[in-house]
Amino acid sequence: MFTMGAAERLTGLTQRQIRYYEAKGLVRLARSPSGQRLLTARDIRQLRRIRWLLQQGHNVHTMRVILAADGAGLQPQRGARENGGQWVNNKGRSTASPRTVVGR
DNA sequence: ATTCTGACA
DNA sequence: TGTCAGCA
Structure with a gap:
């Protein structure tokens, strides 16, 4: 440690x-x-x-979404700021924002 | 010497 | 965020 x-x-x-x-x-x-x-x-x-x-210009709020999304196998495609950016799954498929998937 | 919390700018 | 106080 x-x-x-x-x-x-x-x-x-x-x-x-x-x-x-x-x-x-x-x-x-x-x-x-x-x-x-x-x-x-x-x-x-x-x-x-x-x-x-x-x-990359993220704030604590979007980082939380991205880090949580990671746990869901998602990855931000564009510099996803507040609401912008698009998201893709592990197959490169477009998906809903992890905010919708993960919530909070 | 280091780290910790709380607080102010 | 940086920094300072007052502890442990």
């Missing part, structure tokens, strides 16, 4: 950002008995993905 200091270096995100995304539910981080965040290699990958989405 990694500590926040390590995660900060490994992801290129600030600790402030990591805590913020955790608070927004984009990542679920385990805690040590003392309350220290313990990040797994998966968390690191997830955070790096979040960093990429951020650079």
Whole structure:
């Protein structure tokens, strides 16, 4: 497991950002008995993905939709901002927005 | 020395 | 988001 200091270096995100995304539910981080965040290699990958989405112009709201869609086997085709972008399934088929599929 | 939460700009 | 306080 990694500590926040390590995660900060490994992801290129600030600790402030990591805590913020955790608070927004984009990542679920385990805690040590003392309350220290313990990040797994998966968390690191997830955070790096979040960093990429951020650079692509996404906000926490659309990231949540995209990350949830991923779990449903969907992928954004265009830079899906607020409502824009089109979505495709694993076969390249156009589908409804994951907001419709996943909800919330 | 590090990390944590809460809070203000 | 950055940063600072006050803890653990």
